[in-house]
Amino acid sequence: MELNPPLVTGGMTYADVTEKVAAITEQAPPKQWYVALGISMLLAGVLFASLGYLVTTGIGVWGNNSPVGWGWDITNFVWWIGIGHAGTLISAILFLFRQRWRTSINRAAEAMTLFAVACAGIYPLFHTGRPWRAAYWLFPMPNEALNMWQNFRSPLMWDVFAVSTYATVSALFWYVGLIPDLATLRDRAKTRIRQVIFGVMSFGWRGGARQWRHYELAYLLLAGLSTPLVLSVHSIVSFDFATSVIPGWHTTIFPPYFVAGAIFSGFAMVVTLMVTARYVYNLQNLITIKHLENMCKVMLATGMMVGFAYGTEFFIAWYSANPYERYAFVNRAFGPYWWAYWSMILCNVISPQFFWFKRFRTSIPVMFVLSIFINIGMWFERFVIIATSLHRDFLPSSWGYFSPTIIDISTFVGTMGLFMTLFLLFLRFLPAIAISEVKGVLHQQINEQKGVAH
Amino acid sequence: MATLDRILDRLPLPGFLKPAVTGAHYGVIGDFDTPEDLLRAIRTARTAGYTKLEAYTPFPIHGIDEALGEGRSPLGKIVIVCGLTGLTLAVLLQWWTGAVDYPLVIAGKPLFAFEPSVPIMFELSVLLSAFGAVLGMLALNKLPQYYHPAFNFTKWAGATNDRFLLAIEATDPKFDAAEAVAFLDAAGSRHSELVEA
């Protein structure tokens, strides 16, 4: 067994790396791209139509009710935000840990983060009854007429800060990473228009040694900032639930549990996307089986954490001797939403167990299918936490049931359309792999090989 | 316009507008095959007494800073200042709005307390730090800078692809165009030329 398999295979040179990645943005895309974009844009259109209907008619077009004040809206929000976490994790935490295997996937993963956060951000805004007011009341702007301020003690207020900070920092991080590659595209550009566009976007980057010096430190600092940030974001999202009084929500385990779940689902989404992109664009030499296998290991680890959290919740509910807590968890597993609970267990706890075996970890079809399973499972996890906790809380007189409407579904599917649209445009027009970083890895690899040869 | 340039020059805008080079020539740029060649050339040039050197590479290369004699980037300090500003802002915002400007009794909890303020304190610190890091980096690098004489180098495109360039700038006291071309050629440059400013 090879101890340290190469991360760039096929004997690629620096120029090959540039050519391979940049060419994607310069050539006409394959036919499948147009088909995929068409479908995605159609779905994105469905999203905007659904949101338009929602805003003009009211939250009632969704299935939300009393007692289930949050249904698919916040489920989807948490799901998308969670997915976003993998991007930051790959680009920031793995960077800090000097995990060089991150380089070929970090760019796309970061883009995925941004687009997932964009999709997520739709929900907190549009789940409000009066989004036109929420849009500006949620930010602390001086308001002489009202003399009113936000309630900074509300976890939703924390969300506003966490998610907007997260979106901003992720965008900054992503764009900073893009600058040298945009310069590469600029310098390769054959047409004036491409020259100007990439010229403007790359800020006049030259790759001077002094520039690289500040750049590298900035990147390191951003990674250092993003690491606690990404952990804080899902912790704060979990505070929405953890700080409440509702049985099933009122749980101290939530922050780590949510973060682990976020990484879990995020990696699953990265695998889903990268396996596809790798196949479509022939990037097998850049996104190697080693990359994918590592991601499967992360999924196995985080899946185990999530499974452990599920068990802990039950244990604590039993151990607390609080009848409401006990009921909430028994109800999850055996109440009217039993199917959601067991789908979650099947997808999140059982399915990653396959990754114990290298055979499955290195099998593209297996990891593709399992990654989709995990994404479904993680959606169910959020649904289970939100809907099953709300639908039966303290007073049985107020118990109810939540069923989604067609608009719930179309809004959710629509966000997938928006996500895919953005992702496809990204693949088409921007370097999907961090060219300069891969070259750095290649340089190191070449030196190592030389060292081995010596 | 010249006056404007002068005024703008004096403005405390980081990295703004100071023309990269004055004079007719930027310097001489040589084009190397590998990072190792480049590093060697830098060391030779420094030994030869050149001081105004700049390297252009498609990816950051370890040891190049030392070779060029660069110190630590001040970016970390900028970021710390920004982060502390964010932290202070967050505390002031939450304390002033909640406990001073319109104190409202909410859920029987104190008007201002440390515990519920932590998330926003943290987020604002990170947000301002991140802006500090990015804007600081751009400012220190004098970006955006859309015109630079180095772009006039005929084989510039390689600098962001697979070539490793070394520039001996015209401001170098030891600078002499012909000498520099010869020097770089000798150091292993595949192509060296005098570049217009």
Add this chain to the structure above:
Amino acid sequence: MSAIFSKKFDTNLRVIAGVVVVTLGLVGGVLGYLLHPNQLDTGYTPVQPVGFSHKLHAGNLGMDCRYCHTSVENAAFAAVPPTETCMNCHAQVKEKSPKLQLVRESYATGAPIQWVKVHRLPDYAYFNHQAHVTAGVSCVSCHGRIDQMVEVKQVSPLSMAWCLDCHRNPDAHLRPVEFVTKLDWKPEGDAAELGRQLREAKNINPPVNCSGCHR
């Protein structure tokens, strides 16, 4: 290879950016100032169907506000008077004036005069004249020197922040109830001290809770 952008590009870019930023800042500042309730909502002086002069009636003739606005001490609304009230005098005084044609018509036909509302609060704000007037808050505190206005003009922003200013520190706006409609009344001695005494004597605690005004 030659540079994509000209040498002047960077300077031009910064100059343009600077101009844009300064302009936006100015526009924002001006808008912020103009849209502030103090500017936006004050000064509204609609044209009324009948050229009723408060200056003449309340100022020169010295009529008490409550002669017309009868319900101000008893109800939330200060009530614009019925045409009948005008005719109490104008049946004898200026009974042929063309300016009063509309008033006479209204009285004869029973059709109301269409006055234009000047002081308008949002419908979810429940202001109560009775509560203020009986507490000793003068008309002048909100409506200004109506007795000097030929045409009624809104002088206060009537914004929530403005309401709260007084609700938090009412002392300066309190006076003995008998002087409530005396718009030119000035306290003898320390106004704040008098206000404090009145507030304590009458147990005045203006609410700053939401439900004080919003129900």
Add this chain to the structure above:
Amino acid sequence: MSELIQINPQGVTGKKYWRSLDAMEQNPEFTRWVEREFQENASEMLESGSRRNLLKLMAASFGLAGATACRRPVEPILPHAKGVETLIHGKPVHYATAVTTGGAATGLIVQCHDGRPTKVEGNPRHPYSLGATNAHAQATVLGLYDPDRAKQVHKGTSRTTWDEFYGWAMKAFSPEQAGDGSGIRVLAERSSSPSLEAVRGEFAKKFPGAQWVEYDSVSFDNARAGAEMAFGQALEAHYQFDKADVVVALDADFLGLDAVSVLPVKQFSKKRRVDTPESGMNRLYAAEANFTLTGAMADHRVRVRASEVGALAMALAKELNVSGGELKVLGNPGGKSEKFVSAVAKDLLAQRGRSVVVAGPRQPAAVHALVALINQALGNTGETVVYTRPVVSNPSDSLARVKQLADDLKSGKVKTVVVLGGNPVYTLPADLGFGEALTKAESVVALTADENETWQAAGWRLPEAHVFEAWGDGRALNGLASVQQPLIAPLYEGKSALEVAAALARGERVSGHDVVKSYWTSQWGGEAAKRWQKALYDGFVEGTEFPVAPAAAQAPAVLAKVQEGLKAAADGWEVVFYASASAWDGRYANNAWMQEAPDPMTKLVWDNAALISPASATELGVQDGDYLTIKVNGREVKAPAMVQPGHADKSVSLSLGYGRTACGRVCKDVGHSVEPLRTVAGFQIAAGADVKKGSGSYQLVTTQEHHSMENRPIVLEAALAEYREHPDHFKHMVHSPPRVSMYQGFDYSQGYQWGMAIDLTSCIGCNACVVACQSENNIPVVGKDQVRRGREMHWIRMDRYYTGSEEDPQVVTQPMACQQCENAPCESVCPVAATVHSAEGLNDMAYNRCVGTRYCANNCPYKVRRFNFLEYHKGIEESTKMVFNPDVTVRMRGVMEKCNYCVQRIQEKKIEAKAQGRRTLADGEVKSACEQACPAEAIAFGNINDPESRVSKLKKQQRDYELLEELNTRPRTTYLAKLRNPNPELA
């Protein structure tokens, strides 16, 4: 009620008020609407505007985000040309009036804002109201503004005028044409109106051959017929529950749907109230088929079919040795009842003269006679049961008279029929074929409140004025007369039955005001004017009560008749008809508040159902919503089944008033008509039914889907004896860690601190508070589909839990509104501080600040917050908007709302007190709408800083507990644990 201002007794005053209203409303659209309304057809009415939806305007102006005033809309002020005395814009005034149901009047106080009635309260001085109301009375005001009311006079389907009608009528009802009137029949609803009685006398004098028939769709004749059997004359029994320590209800829902329930509830709860562990408490036994509110309150309830109640009464009479001789006991009224009967008998005997046995109006006359004997034997007559002459005429045989009328019609004897009110085509026994019979008459005149089935069957179709629009009078059950004074001039062309009857009798048009006033002045002589004013002011005419009638029955003779009249219950299925708690007999079917008020027991909304016992459901193989086919004597209806725990087996309870065919928008396609099953013989109970599972099923929607407390300490309950032994019993029912807060908390020791105490021992779960709150707080109606989705908007909901077995459960009810927690979980989670605490301890909700995250509702452990998922006020008519309380914001979609202890009332009273120079409010000065309506006085609201306030005293009781206290939310609303007083022998 600080002031009662009487209306100006000129008949046209109301008109003037109404004219002034549009001016006051400053609403040109509204004026246009009024004008058009009087000119054109009702079909034009389907315009939807929500102009006054205040918050919606905010939304519309959102685009301008604060810059709205740049283009400030010009808003006119339209003062009166001539002032109206007594009217101060924005100041509500209150008028005393009366409303008559089932022939008996109840006094009301109606609040009017700028000339429009907005809220109904009980008249505290009227002995049958004592300040409280039931849900139906609360909803009366919405009926006034029902846009689907009959509005204009029609001949056939074409528009005509009252002039036309009177032109025809004066001829048709002239002696020349009508002769002695033998071809004339008048069919009127039960009335106790002295004026109408006088008019009726005039009519009879003019047309000696004519017949005037009064009827009830929900009949109380049997009770009076029973008295006739016992005492030789039809008397009205008055049960004094406030003097009874033991009450036995035999198929009697005296706390619920048996006519005017307010007084019995008041009296009953007075004896039920437990102030200290030593207090006495009455004991209630109930035997019934359907589960009623009375059964829910009972300490012991035995379920028997309605037809078996007679046998049970007979067994009881035997046990009590009523006759002193041998009694034939009929059949076996169910296994459990033997023990029940002997225990009840013992208890009754121990409380001679301090007990009441009461039979329900559905029971045959013989049972009522038997009950009269039992009460006599127990020495209750004259003590807890008194009799007076009835307030209605022909008190005991209306059904026979209606049948006679139908027969006369069919045989062609009748030329002209005048229907005065009601909806006989829908409500009369189906076997009369009344609608069909009407076609035999030459002319049919119908004066109806809405364009109902009877209206459709008539030639002359006349709109009936609403009770708030017309002059009239009526007697309370004890004879006390009230003048019904109008609060507004008729919105449309309506006239009252009294006016039409008087015109027909006198041959000239007369105003209702004149008829009523001249009747009463003629009764008084001397001080007529003064007494008239006083009657209007008081809401009743002093000294008009009927004297107590001597009632003594000859036991053996009566028993013989009873034994003859009582039949043993037949085997097999039987059907019982009962008035719907919502639609009653259909007259409230188009009243959206009532449709949305959940049935107190089933929690069903917008529907009726066939209620059956769990065992019967198993036997039939049906579940909730499955259709049943119910056949009685060849007549058949289809209705969805609903399992009612505690229902008698082999019995189906069907509620009236649904499945109307000619109906307004609200009740269109709502529920299933069971009227086709009702016959003269089986008008209330129909034996020999054939019940089968039908095909298909139907969606039934309830507001509560889970009926068990899951062993959670929600409604704490104990027996009185237990409480006496351990007064701190309830303090130990919930074990929670010490309630220690991390925080110091705020000082609530100063000023008013509002709080509420709800006595679950008294609460009967009747919905009066629910509808009162809806009326006071402009709560929208959302409709069946939205309720199905769990989006009902009631700020106070009536939780109902079953305890014990499914077959024989007990029921507890718990009104649940915002608990005004001091440590409110909802407040800390709102991002925009739209819900925060006031200095007086209220959990304020600022709608205009709310962005609608619903986080607060999620985090509310009591789930009492209501969210406007859609624009629930959208599309309501301009006329219906007049019902809105102007002191409460109408909420737009997207905002959260909830109970705020009627803060508008608090503010109003505080301002008033301060203006009067008072430093504090007296206890009881501010009443929340729920508290004010509650007939059981179960809700106490007030200042908890005042140790002498009613609420403070209740909270000091040992029974007081905080719901979910372990969460340390420190709710301001607390509950007083439920006590029952079971008979140890039956325990």
